[in-house]
Amino acid sequence: MPHKKVCVFAGDGVGPEVTAEAIKILSVVEKHTDLTIDFQQKLMGGCAIDATGNPLPDDSLACAKAADAVLLGAVGGPKWGTGKVRPEQGTNFSEKWINVKDY
Numbered sequence: 001m002p003h004k005k006v007c008v009f010a011g012d013g014v015g016p017e018v019t020a021e022a023i024k025i026l027s028v029v030e031k032h033t034d035l036t037i038d039f040q041q042k043l044m045g046g047c048a049i050d051a052t053g054n055p056l057p058d059d060s061l062a063c064a065k066a067a068d069a070v071l072l073g074a075v076g077g078p079k080w081g082t083g084k085v086r087p088e089q090g091t092n093f094s095e096k097w098i099n100v101k102d103y
Contacts (some may be wrong), residue, residue: 001034003038004069007040007042007064008073009070010047011074012073012077023039023071040063042064043057045088045090055090
């Protein structure tokens with residue numbers, strides 16, 4: 001039985017709603033196949049800045065590196081403006097370290 005780890009970055013704004021729906025769909029896939037998925041929720045973006053001061057905390061990056069896949073919601077919003085530390089900087093780190101690209 002295949003087992004996969006998915007690191008989930010729900011992020012900000014509509015991100016948590018979108019990723020919740022994606023997880024529901026993937027859970028249906030689990031029910032109808034022999035696949036099992038371990039969803040690991042981590043912080044990235046504005047919510048990470050609020051909680052830790054860092055748009056991509058070390059434990060979040062470690063989770064993404066160890067995962068078979070990364071599910072990314074939305075990051076950013078007017079709350080974080082254009083300061084020195086911005087939510088989208090979390091995605092910049094992900095492109096460098098785990099080769100995540102927008103398609």
